[in-house]
Amino acid sequence: xxxxxxxMSTEEKKAVETLLFQLADDxxxxxxxxxxxxxxxxxxxxxxxxxxxxQDSMGHAAMYYKLLEDLGLGKADDLAHLRPAEERKxxxxxxxxxxxxxxxxxxxxxxxxxxVRSYFYTQAKRAKINSLKESTFExxxxxxxxxxxxLYYHVMHWKLWFEQLLSSTEEAKAKMxxxxxxxxxxxxxxxxxxxxxELIERFGLIDSEEKIQNAWLEALRPxxxxxxxxxxxxxxxxxxxxxxxxxxxxQAAIDTxxxxxxxxxxxxx
Amino acid sequence: MVMMTAMTADEKMEYFMERIESGxxxxxxxxxxxxxxxxxxxxxxxxxxxxxxxxxPEKEWVPKAPSLYRKLGIMAKVQDEMGHGQLLxxxxxxxxxxxxxxxxxxxxxxxxxxxxxxxxxxxxxxxWADAGLIGxxxxxxxxxxxxxxxxxxxxxxxxxxxxxxxEEVFHAQHGESIIMALAEGTEEQKAMVQxxxxxxxxxxxxxxxxxxxxxTGASKQEATIxxxxxxxxxxxxxxxxxxxxxPRILSLSLTIPDxxxxxxxxxxxxxxxxxxxxxxxxxxKNNGPKSQARLNLRRSSYENNAWVREALSAIVE
Numbered sequence: 001x002x003x004x005x006x007x008m009s010t011e012e013k014k015a016v017e018t019l020l021f022q023l024a025d026d027x028x029x030x031x032x033x034x035x036x037x038x039x040x041x042x043x044x045x046x047x048x049x050x051x052x053x054x055q056d057s058m059g060h061a062a063m064y065y066k067l068l069e070d071l072g073l074g075k076a077d078d079l080a081h082l083r084p085a086e087e088r089k090x091x092x093x094x095x096x097x098x099x100x101x102x103x104x105x106x107x108x109x110x111x112x113x114x115x116v117r118s119y120f121y122t123q124a125k126r127a128k129i130n131s132l133k134e135s136t137f138e139x140x141x142x143x144x145x146x147x148x149x150x151l152y153y154h155v156m157h158w159k160l161w162f163e164q165l166l167s168s169t170e171e172a173k174a175k176m177x178x179x180x181x182x183x184x185x186x187x188x189x190x191x192x193x194x195x196x197x198e199l200i201e202r203f204g205l206i207d208s209e210e211k212i213q214n215a216w217l218e219a220l221r222p223x224x225x226x227x228x229x230x231x232x233x234x235x236x237x238x239x240x241x242x243x244x245x246x247x248x249x250x251q252a253a254i255d256t257x258x259x260x261x262x263x264x265x266x267x268x269x
Numbered sequence: 270m271v272m273m274t275a276m277t278a279d280e281k282m283e284y285f286m287e288r289i290e291s292g293x294x295x296x297x298x299x300x301x302x303x304x305x306x307x308x309x310x311x312x313x314x315x316x317x318x319x320x321x322x323x324x325x326p327e328k329e330w331v332p333k334a335p336s337l338y339r340k341l342g343i344m345a346k347v348q349d350e351m352g353h354g355q356l357l358x359x360x361x362x363x364x365x366x367x368x369x370x371x372x373x374x375x376x377x378x379x380x381x382x383x384x385x386x387x388x389x390x391x392x393x394x395x396x397w398a399d400a401g402l403i404g405x406x407x408x409x410x411x412x413x414x415x416x417x418x419x420x421x422x423x424x425x426x427x428x429x430x431x432x433x434x435x436e437e438v439f440h441a442q443h444g445e446s447i448i449m450a451l452a453e454g455t456e457e458q459k460a461m462v463q464x465x466x467x468x469x470x471x472x473x474x475x476x477x478x479x480x481x482x483x484x485t486g487a488s489k490q491e492a493t494i495x496x497x498x499x500x501x502x503x504x505x506x507x508x509x510x511x512x513x514x515x516p517r518i519l520s521l522s523l524t525i526p527d528x529x530x531x532x533x534x535x536x537x538x539x540x541x542x543x544x545x546x547x548x549x550x551x552x553x554k555n556n557g558p559k560s561q562a563r564l565n566l567r568r569s570s571y572e573n574n575a576w577v578r579e580a581l582s583a584i585v586e
Binding site for chain 1: 324325329330331334337341344345347351397451455457573579581583
């Protein structure tokens with residue numbers, strides 16, 4: 001048992017674990033979706049750039065899973081690969097497919113959807129990371145400092161795509177507007193802490209849901225004003241991923257990402 | 270400074286050959302014989318496009334990589350390959366400028382099947398061990414052919430290769446690490462590596478191309494050696510590969526699927542079962558096991574994203 005763990009009450013430990021699972025699962029799934037684009041981005045330079053973001057996000061997920069491992073929850077790789085869908089705490093937005101088709105065939109991925117999802121997600125992640133820098137849980141503060149510098153570039157990257165595609169051809173604009181609708185419909189649980197909201201907020205692990213959501217909206221505001229768009233209205237979640245409610249898309253992702261690992265979970269790969 | 274404009278064609282050619290024979294580097298804007306330019310465009314655009322097509326077999330294993338660490342490693346590796354493709358296509362684009370051609374034309378040539386990609390990337394991947402084997406032995410083979418051109422007479426290509434080779438060394442280590450974990454693992458994991466080696470061995474021999482024109486009816490090696498782009502023949506490179514990797518493969522208790530394989534002390538070279546060169550001919554005509562599937566993936570993703578490229582050019586205009 002680590003020193004950090006010894007000092008925590010059962011309730012606090014529960015809150016820390018829950019938040020860590022939410023952060024880890026979000027980045028893990030977000031990175032998984034990004035990795036499917038590898039080699040297929042709209043141009044080669046973008047392939048290289050977005051792959052760096054995908055790798056950074058996987059790196060962040062790995063840090064969170066490692067903290068969970070340190071708290072005695074099991075091996076980081078088991079936590080990432082073996083947990084069933086109903087135990088996963090990622091937001092529904094991060095489990096959505098990139099578009100039609102399986103990545104091993106000839107998928108018709110939607111770049112507009114990827115840009116909108118990535119911009120909204122990384123901007124929300126930034127609001128959380130900024131808040132985590134003040135977390136009462138020290139290991140989270142350390143991760144937040146590490147992730148923060150990379151996240152600055154992630155947001156800048158996706159914001160540029162967002163602004164450019166909405167300021168170009170009619171076709172691009174139309175695709176982006178429909179993508180915004182699709183993404184906003186799923187964004188409800190991105191700001192939710194689920195059933196453990198009260199504990200997570202009470203122990204000061206991160207700012208309240210409302211504060212994070214407002215920070216997100218304020219960060220989007222200048223871009224939306226410049227593009228003459230209405231700020232999104234965050235809907236009540238239809239499914240709350242934080243409480244283990246997910247779409248079938250998550251199960252399909254888990255099947256793929258754990259296919260090799262599940263062949264033998266005891267061995268070294 | 271030599272005034273090229275005052276020279277006859279023969280004098281230009283003579284001066285050019287003197288330069289490259291003395292080890293001087295040719296730059297993008299220097300005068301160069303047409304055959305040299307054409308040879309370079311063909312070689313470098315094929316190399317660049319092979320990096321990009323080469324991302325596809327490994328990419329199949331990126332989402333499935335069996336740990337967080339392996340997921341990170343293979344993503345970075347495939348990203349590097351795309352980066353090499355970008356670097357090389359930029360070099361090719363400079364060479365194509367006098368013809369008014371761009372990267373779009375290279376992609377179209379690939380789709381029309383006028384431009385081919387390396388024979389090794391037409392092969393199928395079946396298990397995670399293939400992802401390791403590609404990194405270890407395919408990149409290992411690539412290091413041998415590419416270091417052979419590090420001193421290429423064309424400066425921009427030599428410069429790009431410096432960086433590419435440095436990264437390929439990491440790739441080979443990444444692949445070796447995957448293979449070693451499997452080779453030291455369970456019986457199933459060991460069988461997985463052996464099976465991958467059995468399937469990839471002929472492709473690895475073919476990697477270096479036919480020993481001579483006589484084998485397949487075409488080989489670019491003469492022109493590339495004449496112009497000091499590369500130093501050694503296909504067979505010499507294949508022998509270097511066998512020198513380097515046979516001991517390593519055997520040290521992992523793997524069996525090389527060739528009963529005839531041995532080192533001839535007298536002739537000082539490896540004797541091996543020739544791969545089926547008629548199969549090679551099929552592959553380089555895009556009739557290999559995965560040639561059309563990979564081309565279709567590249568075509569369909571290019572088409573699917575056409576609106577993005579149009580949107581970006583509209584902003585530039």
